[in-house]
Amino acid sequence: MAEIQIKGVAKSFGAFTALHSVDMTISDREFMVLLGASGCGKTTLLRIIAGLETPTKGEVWIGGRRVDHLPPKERGIAMVFQNYAVFPHLTVFENIAFGLRMQKMPQAEVQRRVHRCAELMHIEQLLKRYSGQLSGGQRQRVAVARALAMEPEVILMDEPLSNLDALLRLEMRSELKGVLAESKTTAIYVTHDQVEAMSLADRISVMNGGHIVQSADPVEVYRNPAARFVAGFIGNPPMNFLPAEKVGSGRYRVAGTDVAGPDTDTRIDYAIRPEDLTLAEPGQGLAATIRVVEPLGAHTLVTCDVDGASFRAVIDSDSRVNPGDRLSLAPMADRVRWFDKETGLSVQ
Amino acid sequence: MPRYLPYLLLLPATVFLIIFFLYPFTQVAIESVTSNGEWSLANFQKATSHWKFGEAFKNTMLLAALVVPIQLVMSLTMATVVQKLQKGRSAILYIFAIPLGISDLAAGLIWLSIFEQSGFLNSMLVGLGLIEQPILYLSYQSPWIILFAIVLAEVWRATAIMMVIIVAGLGLIPREYGEAAEVFGATRWQRFYKVTLPMLRPSLQTALILRVILAFEVFAVVIALGGTQMPVLMSETFNWQFNLQDRGVAAAYAMVILAVSVLFTLIILRALHVPKEART
Amino acid sequence: MSDTATVAPSVRKAGRWVFVSGIVLLCVWTLLPIYLLMVNALSTPEEVNGFPKSFIPSFDLSSLRFFLEFEGVLNALWNSIRVAVVTMILSIGFGAPAGYALSRFDFPGKEVFRFLVVMTRAFPLPLLALPLAVMFLRVGLDDSVLGLALVHTTLALPFAVLITYSLFSGIPFELEEAAFTLGCTRFQAFRKVVLPLAAPGIAASAVFAFVISWNEVFAAAVLTIKNRTLTAFLMQSLDWSPLHLKFAGAAALVLPALIFIFAVRKYLFAMWGIANR
Known part of the structure; x- marks a missing residue:
């Protein structure tokens, strides 16, 4: 069970305020998309949940546990990065196994999990390769498999598809949706692409200027924008x-x-x-x-x-x-x- | 992440530089303006009134003035020539960069093997029948040949460092700029002069500062080829410190070298200044 | 190319010929002096001092043997190696953490530190040997390997900082963050992700530090008396040493440097060039 609660989280970098007291609850197994233009604070919020950034104020709770003072490794999360962050000095196998090895998991279990996740992402034939021998789409698959192998309570994704070309993005999008629905984890997904947001999300939180402007299911956000900003941002061409x-x-x-x-x-x-x-x-x-x-x-x-x-x-x-x-x-x-x-x- | 971590990581290097860089430099500075425990310019007077000071100063400046421009032109030529190569680029680059690893003393000795009386230059000239007897080049009677040999050795040894910096700098300039200039009708020379060279300014700045300062520190090459025939600032510093055992005067010399180094650094920074807005 | 298309083929061919011969000439200019030194080092003392000289060595090791058996030479060689190794360890040991901090963190005082490092470039560093000679005398570091290595470290440290800075900057922080989310502490992430990726580059900058120390003459000559390094020994013996000793010594100085530069040739431009900006 991993419900996520964000309570009054704020973040400023010097004089610049990236987040103004954000409150949000993401229920267990929900697919939440944080949508907004660059600089709206969506990535900062995701990184605060991951533990890569410390909030200036506020609390983060994951699965009933307050985590904002804990390092990333103690939060039960896994993350997929914008540039995939596939370790170049390790094979695909060792990349997927990396987190499991950190937990000192027995070799047999590591094998089992790596193969299962590789199969899930259709990269079994790439396990012996290095990142330099992979295409962007394949790296993306490795990054997702590596996150899934952790069997996390929460999976965090920071613009994971933005570096793929249009066709591949379409393919990965539907695949991601299927895999994540099956894995039954809570997911938070950051994107600036409204189509991606609409197609993936159970719920979209539209962000602007460090605030959450509207948080609702995709059709609601589209039909009944809570603010002029949302109306102009969602829909192509806009309202x-x-x-x-x-x-x-x-x-x-x-x-x-x-x-x-x-x-x-x-x-x-x-x-x-x-x-x-x-x-x-x-x-x-x-x-x-x-x-x-x-x-x-x-x-x-x-x-x-x-x-x-x-x-x-x-x-x-x-x-x-x-x-x-x-x-x-x-x-x-x-x-x-x-x-x-x-x-x-x-x-x- | 603990807030103090970056400071902790910087601490060893900072402490080291304070103890072994800032502190000793203050020491030399103080030493140069004190004598017998009192503030005085006696050390400078003693240094400058010695007949060798003028010689050393003139020689150092003359060497820098001869060597650095030649190196600038040569390194630019080497770098642009290498850029045009399609085959064997890395091999040629490596060959050009070899002198980078060679010490100034070794460079001086290498050129000594060419210029000494029984050396390779005389061997070749006699072998070709151009001269009958080997000539004594490196003698006090022909200071100009000594100077020439030193310039050759310095150009040979230290052009590589400038070339490496310039090659790296050229690598950072996107091809599109040159191509855009070509489309707008610039000739090859105009492209180099109006596009490449201005964009190379940051690299040129570093290369020149590094080289000019090293030129003022010229020492072992001069000793190896000229012995005591050709005093330079650095060799006189060494002489006062070691043979004449007068640390105060040596410190005064050090301050003179420091002063010209800083002066020329500022001049180069000024001359090749790239405004913040024009940086990429 | 528009300008080549308008030129007659014969002219283009001539241009090509000038270009190639120019490159050959530059290569000869770089390599010939080293070759001549090696000819001297591999000839007998009699040949080295004789006239006219052959441009082909007789491949005789007696000059080198004379050099190695000369009093103080082995000791000087050993001192050079020790000083260079200590310099290498100190400059990487102090420089790499600083380079890492500069590449990964934004913090007040960062610019001050960078300024301090870059400023060392505008100063004739071997002159540090003068005041440090006095200081070392007081603390008992005079005429010692460590004392000279400390001076050489002031030469090598700024480069080590700037080179490792550019090296670490080339490794995306995202990789470390990924390691954090996969269960690593900051230190584990450094050891398991950053270090394996940076190791070849760090080794290359260590080699540079070694070469800087190995080649340095002035401070070595000022600071050592009994425990001379090879450069100091050759320098102080210039007045009286026979030619074959000089040239064998120069060859001994050049050879390791050549090997090291060859070993790190891949990094020569990427690091050295960019770190120098």
């Missing part, structure tokens, strides 16, 4: 925003159309995802002038001008459109979201 002018109780004027919205006195923005727009009869939706057309195969991305603001829509690739065309874009009413202009938080 569109338009200024809304209050014209009555719960009534707003957006780009020349009248829209129903939340009844609030704060100033708010209107937001809609590009794929939640449909082509409508003239006068039925938002009036848009196309500036750029990007056919993407399955659909076409158009960048338009709506009421002087840049605005994107994903439309069917059969609708032939050209720059300069005028469109009418109708938003799906239940997909419209509102965000506070000042705080950036979602308003309902």
